[in-house]
Amino acid sequence: MGQLVPIGVAAKELGVHPDTLRRWEVEGRIEAPERTAGGRRRYDLAKLHHLAPRTSISARSTIAYARVSSNGQKDDLVRQVALLESFCATNGWAYEVISDVGSGLNYHKRGLKALVSRICSGEVGRLVLSHKDRLLRFGSELVFSLCEHFGVEVIIINASEDSTFEEDLANDVIEIVTVFSARLYGSRSDENKQVMERLQEVAKELSP
The missing domain is CATH 1.10.1660.10 (Multidrug-efflux Transporter Regulator; Chain: A; Domain 2)
Known part of the structure; x- marks a missing residue:
């Protein structure tokens, strides 16, 4: 034994x-x-x-991932990255930050695709997030399942800060409106633009 x-x-x-x-x-x-x-x-x-994985967690890369939904939230992205860098440095980890600007409903963001590819290649040992929904609005569990399969440790810094149902609903509505408004604005339809502008106003009113 x-x-x-x-x-x-x-x-x-x-x-x-x-x-x-x-x-x-x-x-x-x-x-x-x-x-x-x-x-x-x-x-x-x-x-x-x-x-056991072929290499230990300490021998593989630590990736910190940050995301915001739009260019108007660049300041928030800077704060996210600063938090992730401070957390990793405090723990003494050599790390790399991958960031995206795009909806949490978009699975084709460059940074997210690079992250998943590196997880599947076995080179990532630790994934650090500020909040769970920074990865994806829906479907983050799929990425976490990949992490489990490939022996990647997932650390969510603010995992204990659970949002309310109303906050989650408002955020989901805003994400959906953002995606569809981007698509419809390109159609040159004044009617479509007016509809999406009104939906965006309602979404903001729902936001706590």
Whole structure:
């Protein structure tokens, strides 16, 4: 029998979240761990070695990702980047910042595509975000699943700052209106422009 360690130590060694080890246990991907008298899991690192990524998290890149929806929010982008840089530097990580200006509904942003490509190539060990929705408005869980699969640690600095349902709804409406207004404004239809301007006004009124 190899070294027995707590779930947190085993998860860190593999570069995954502790919940991932629990799920692998339920799925039968790993053997059920030993248990202490108090019922706490103890993992045999020797039996988990084959699940470890080819390189440790510390040997791979730390990527900090920032995004805003429009050019009018460039100041917010600067603040996001400053927060990410300060957080990474405080933790002593060598890091790179990838930033995008575009809707959270747009899956084709250059920075996002580069980020996903690098995650899938196995060169990213840690992804740092200021908020979950900076990655995508919808579908961020898909990227997080990729991170889990490739052993990427995800850190959300302000994960505890949960928004209310009303705030989420208002933000979603604003994102949708922004996307469609950009498309309709190019049609040269004065009627379309008037409709989208009114929708934007309503969206702003909904915003807390």
